[in-house]
Amino acid sequence: MNQLSERAQQVLEAVVIDHIRSGEPVGSRTISKRHRLQVSSATIRNVMADLEEMGLLQQPHTSAGRVPTEKGLRFYIDSIMKSKDLEAQEKRLIQQALKDVHRDLATLLQKTSKVLSGFCKQAGVVLWPKLTLTRLKHIEFVRLRAHQIMVILITKSGLVNHVVLHWEEDVDQDELDKYGRYLNDIFKDMTLGEIKERIIQEMKNEKNLFDELYSKALKMTDQAFESTFESSELYIEGQLNLINNPEFSDVDRLRHLFQAFEDKSKIIRLLDLTLSKASGVKVILGTESSLDELYELSIISSPYKRGDTLLGALGVIGPLRMDYSRIVPVVEFTAALLSRLMEEPE
Amino acid sequence: MNQLSERAQQVLEAVVIDHIRSGEPVGSRTISKRHRLQVSSATIRNVMADLEEMGLLQQPHTSAGRVPTEKGLRFYIDSIMKSKDLEAQEKRLIQQALKDVHRDLATLLQKTSKVLSGFCKQAGVVLWPKLTLTRLKHIEFVRLRAHQIMVILITKSGLVNHVVLHWEEDVDQDELDKYGRYLNDIFKDMTLGEIKERIIQEMKNEKNLFDELYSKALKMTDQAFESTFESSELYIEGQLNLINNPEFSDVDRLRHLFQAFEDKSKIIRLLDLTLSKASGVKVILGTESSLDELYELSIISSPYKRGDTLLGALGVIGPLRMDYSRIVPVVEFTAALLSRLMEEPE
DNA sequence: TAGTAGCACTCTCTTTCAATGAGTGCCAAG
DNA sequence: CTTGGCACTCATTGAAAGAGAGTGCTACTA
Known part of the structure; x- marks a missing residue:
């Protein structure tokens, strides 16, 4: 299934990136105008039809542009996406924010959660260290x-x-x-x-x-x-950020969203998954979580550790349409930073 | 200002009660059909016009029914409303819910907050005892x-x-x-x-x-x-209930609502007011709180105490349109119950 | 044979317009 | 003071029309 032609990958990438930015279905003309693809919109249309057949793209209705499916996003994240490195400036900001709260663990974790939410404009979560x-x-x-x-x-x-x-x-x-x-x-x-x-x-x-x-x-x-x-606790901060996403401008979905957050135990169990596996950032898309409540949310998470012991997990929760290429490195960096802070002097 | 004719009071009451139930503006015909008032809709219209001039009612637009203003609600609550007594059945339910969590204060307070929200279908709040x-x-x-x-x-x-x-x-x-x-x-x-x-x-x-x-x-x-x-803490439970109120079916308002809850310190300060005054249930309507964030919310609160010492406060937060005649006694009863639980044996 | 231009077609979204109906204010009669 | 009647207002609803974005397909080109 990894056999996608170079061009098909470029088109998929373009659709994903554009859709992540705009939230709207992306049309063939829009893509052909992005310089990198030097082909006409008709060609793009053909490629898109192929991608749709493969289940990587879909059309909300016949005369609309394409939107990436979950499968399409998954492919993009696994095979196409290149994470942008965080700028030194951003790293410094994150470090700064977590520097002075080192004293009290509860405060530190809560602050970490706030930082994640603030930097990614989504909800930030931090799971307490496993006792x-x-x-x-x-x-x-x-x-x-x-x-x-x-x-x-x-x-x-x-x-x-x-x-x-x-x-x-x-x-x-x-x-x-x-x-x-x-x-x-x-x-x-x-x-x-x-x-x-x-x-x-x-x-x-x-x-x-x-x-x-x-x-x-x-x-x-x-x-x-x-x-x-x-009692395994979880900090969730910045739920308010999610309201601003156009996908939640519908009240029913919003209700769904908050229902998902109301029962933290589900999310805790999901983050526990991150813990059991090897370290590194993990992305769980929508239905992949097998939780009804989260079917249109995705979670980007990473464990944090002391030495070689995985302690807990942290991450970002948001709609499927998120800027993964930016958020993944933010989560990665924050997890590494928190791990460093967990090293105990003395 | 207390000089409202008997009939005017009845009309105001009818408008408030109907509007609380339906959420819609109330017309003169609707009221004249409620049996207690044996007059025609035209008469009601005259009375309503008077009430509007006094600032107790208002019209969303010329050809709509009337809605009580904040001032109108205030008058209703202070002078007209008769609180329904809680049924023994309900009292028992509340007692039951708080019975087994007596051990741990944090759990007890959180549970109390949940009970309030559940019984009133609004958000329940409980302020920690002042240290x-x-x-x-x-x-x-x-x-x-x-x-x-x-x-x-x-x-x-x-x-x-x-x-x-x-x-x-x-x-x-x-x-x-x-x-x-x-x-x-x-x-x-x-x-x-x-x-x-x-x-x-x-x-x-x-x-x-x-x-x-x-x-x-x-x-x-x-x-x-x-x-x-x-560190004065506050438990807020059941925010989800608020979403179900039709007044928050508008996303912008909903955002406003959650912004109000994000910064708990404002609400804490408001509940502190309840504490400084004599005991008893207090209702703060919308702008009366002088907090921008709460301009379309109201708070029904009561202190709880040990012996004669006011310890903390609890209450219910919801839209202006709430069934005060039911919620006031619920808050009253819960506060008394919690006070009783705070009596320390030994 | 892969890419392209062109065109007919589809479907959503917005605007417009008229009809509906709930409710009002006011007047004249009881 | 109360009431029935009536003209008037204004939000809401639904239908119709038009615009616009985007597609699929076909025929042409290098």
Whole structure:
């Protein structure tokens, strides 16, 4: 299927680029006037008819120009598109924006999401680091009231997570402090994933059953982890940008759009896909996501990492008609930058 | 201005109610057919002309029916409207929804916001409790890395707040633990506002300058408070409901609408107004808010409290055309319910 | 044989115009 | 003061006509 003649590729590229810019169907005359193709509109028409037969282009109606199909876009992105490099100026702007918020992880991620949306004029998304992969800095137990204990996990990257547990027994604060000191010693600097494993092992180990303090502390942590691991959060910023796209000037579509965003879990699952695969920017077009809600949206995403560990993902969500050649490098650069920021000194 | 004849009031009421239901301008014939008014449409027309002169009604164009103005709505709400009582059934539903999430404050507030939006088919908002008024349960210092210290505040209501401080000196975790134990003893059960006052006093007190531990701990807390007090958060849920209102079927207005929600600080300031005044449900109509962004939205809000202390506010945001007679009692009931849930056992 | 010019044809979009109908204001009579 | 009647206004709807953009096809050309 990669067997497209040189000219056909040029025509497809022209249609895609023009359509991305204008949002309108592109006619043969418009293309023949772009200098690079030195052929008449009639010739272009023939090529276009071929491309349509192959399913790469389509006509909204008989007497309209052509619009790239999803398949056409896919081909363009995979085989034709040349990503523009970001200008040094732009890189500097992005770096600048993320420089001063380094302190607090939550703020940093939210800001990253804003930067993505701002630079691409679409919605920016950032998925929190997977907790399993982050390292424990500190664990703390606080007695809120009888039978209610708050467990606070702080990771090295500065992420704070808290869970309120319902506990049968009423444990006083002094004892909870002991748990804390105890566990901090053992688990410090391990990833939460490792800790989870370890807890399971230790709980199986019969001899630990006799060390009441240790055994209770383990049980409590285990329970806390249970609720913690589910909560994978996502920042979405710049949804407003999407409204400005002419494809959403129809209220019904707009409603659809916001419905897609309302339930973040779907998008989270999609971004998780980016995570499981090797690193690098990934583009998911419309129906490729197999999610009804996203059928006319596409996602450009990339994981960010610390060292070799993939932590989370970030990206841009927008209509199918986006300037991929610009957004791909923006996402790529931002992911690399965030990865660098995730390297922990000390 | 309260001098409206009985009939004029009935006509105004009819126009408001009909317009709230249909969204369309209301004509004289429609009203005369509602049984309660036993007069002809011509008579109604005369009354309507009077009401229009008073600025309570207006015509979109000469040959259309009448629509209540903001002033008209205000009069209706203040002087004519009789709030329907909530049915026991509905009360039970609301209670049910908020019953099981009691544990975690953040979840409770978010859920409350969802309940409000769901029951009123508009957007629901809940403002976090003002930190100054909540009582400290626990304070904790964690060394993240050299010169970075995380301060965690837990309030009795189960609210967790954390701030990352940049600290000149590199203090080790053992010393930080001392600070924590020290301060927990002193400040436990005081409100954050009181604590703030106290810190200022103590720092002035010369003799404390010699107690290095105490003085450093105070300084750190003071700095933590500085950043904490600004962050007043707001939950907005059910924005999607608003799209369904016919007044927002126009894309431009919709854009306006979401712009209003993008910057939460404006809405927070508005809800703060509810807080400063005496308790009870308050309705702010369109331009009354003096915020450009909200000129065609109205807010129905009420504070919630613990005992006699106003903690935060909650409410419903929607178009001017809302069923106030139903929403007002919903907000009222929910606020009372949340207040009850905020009473702390123990 | 590939490319091109020309032309008839198709379909959307915009404009125009008239008809419809809901609703008003006002007047004269009850 | 209320009411029926009537002329008038203005948004809305639908049909008709015209413009414009673009295509597919055919016949011609290098």
